[in-house]
Amino acid sequence: MPNFMKKTLYAYIFKEIPTPFLVGMVTFTFVLLMGRFLKLAEMVVEKGIPFSDVVRMVAYLLPPFWLFTIPMALLLAMLLAFGRLSGDSEITAMKSCGISLYGLLPPPMLFAACATLACLWVTVYAVPWGNSGFKKLMVEIAQSSAGIAIKEKIFNNAFPGMVVYTQSLDTKAQTMGGVIVHDERDPRTPTTIFASTGALVSDPKSNSMEFQLRNGSIHRAEEQGGYRMVQFQEYNLRVALADGSNKATRKVSEMTLDELLHPPKGTQQKEIISRDLEYHSRLALPFSCFVFTLLAIPLGIQNRRSGKAAGFSLSIGVILLYYVTLSAFDTLGERGTLPPLLAGWSPNLIFLLAGAYLFKKTSDEERLPIFSLYPRLKEALRGRLSKGRKR
The missing domain is CATH 2.30.140 (Spermidine Synthase; Chain: A, domain 2)
Structure with missing residues (x-):
């Protein structure tokens, strides 16, 4: 294929990704923030906290959420983009022109690289800034409005x-x-x-x-x-x-990567393990963008005509499975069963191998078992429903 045709094709595939990615970012961020909205609204209505302070709180809360929503939105975007291309038989047309599935990798991988860089910026700079800034703001609010920390007819443990x-x-x-x-x-x-x-x-x-x-x-x-x-x-x-600027009282989520990597002398072993886990988790999450991309391409292609709703459901399922695995390995790391390096990067490695397997199956035009099983379950369910109606 001539270079100009290849560039046109790559640009065409690349343009399919940004729109669902932005939709996913907005959707997932809003869902994560919903749990905080009621509490923030209560601060404005009952406690009289200025609206400008609430806006600052939301700004501080966003970076820790972005560390998760960027990979999540990327997974959704890849599923929807390649699901649309496959559903409209454009993947089949590309293959008929001699372009293999491996030849379609550059555009999504380029977008994944951009998402990884954005995630790395968030984890290196924005997450410590957001967590420490939120803590400082809460101290400022407590100083200006003492009653913010106390609710009536409730046992309050806001003070250590x-x-x-x-x-x-x-x-x-x-x-x-x-x-x-x-x-x-x-x-x-x-x-x-x-x-x-x-x-x-x-x-x-x-x-x-x-x-x-x-x-x-x-x-x-x-x-x-x-x-x-x-x-x-x-x-x-x-x-x-509590003083939000005091380094001695800061949580690991408020520390920079350098502070996590170089704990002060006399730090307890449990604290060192906690710092190492946080360090490797923060680096592993951005690189999950590449893992999700490799995983989403074959799933999106084989999802075919199931539509956007099925793509969204599939992305939720993959995300839940990934974060359950992440939580399990994090627990193993905290207990000392696994070293922090292995505990932090193992979920990426497991899903990378799964993605490579699915990608090869799809490249060889073999139907994935999960998509072969779905129609059978659907037919079995219809059969049971029809038998129930006859009775």
């Missing part, structure tokens, strides 16, 4: 080592009624405080919050097995808020 319960809460006035505070910050002397009323006061300068309690009692267990009760008219309890 403490459980707070309030019968009533006025979020605007930052006042409480019927307050119970169980303080275990010092495990040697756990304390329970009862107060009829109280107020919440935040102190941004000291990065803390103060409970100004009135008319209550303090119940404290002593080290030697004793017990002490003190009644008060006014009692101020200060609580330090």
Whole structure:
């Protein structure tokens, strides 16, 4: 085939991918964000959080989601694109012109390379920025609106080592009624405080919050097995808020790749394993774009005329299977059964081998067992339904 015809063909195949990819990105991102929307709406309506802060929260939440939605959207795009080409017999026409299935690989692999680079940028820069930025923003909101961390008639554990319960809460006035505070910050002397009323006061300068309690009692267990009760008219309890900029308190999801790879001296072995797992998982997920592409091409071609709904269902099934495998190997890595390198990359290797097998079967024009089994199940189901109607 002349070069200009090959370029035209490659451009034609490449143009099939972006539209379903963007649709998949929007759909999957929206589905993942839906679980957060109700909580964000509650912050605006009940807690009076400015809408601009909610928009910032969404912006910080997007990068960790993109790390998953980019490969997911790519899988869906490849399934729909090659399903459409196969359904319209264009794959058959290309083969009749002497183009093998391997000859159709450059356009989807080029798009997969672009998706992998985008995913690598997300995992190296955007994910640590989003996770740490979200944590800092929540601290800022807690400092400006103390009641954001507390809900009435619920045992709240938003403060480390403490459980707070309030019968009533006025979020605007930052006042409480019927307050119970169980303080275990010092495990040697756990304390329970009862107060009829109280107020919440935040102190941004000291990065803390103060409970100004009135008319209550303090119940404290002593080290030697004793017990002490003190009644008060006014009692101020200060609580330090978590500092989002403190590297010592950051989670592994908030760290950069360099911080994950080079833990400080004295880090416990369990923490080192957790860092190594996060490091390899972050690198493995972007390269799943190539794995999904190789897997989706034969599945899309053999899906044929089943339509977009079947392509979407098939993509969901593959995604669920992949992330179940990912979770299983992650658990093996956390337990120390597998080294972090093997635990992080094994799902990609397994699905890559499966994709290579399916690709070869499709290239040899052999029907995949999964698509041969589906019509049989469909006919068997119809037979049972018809027998049921006759009865």
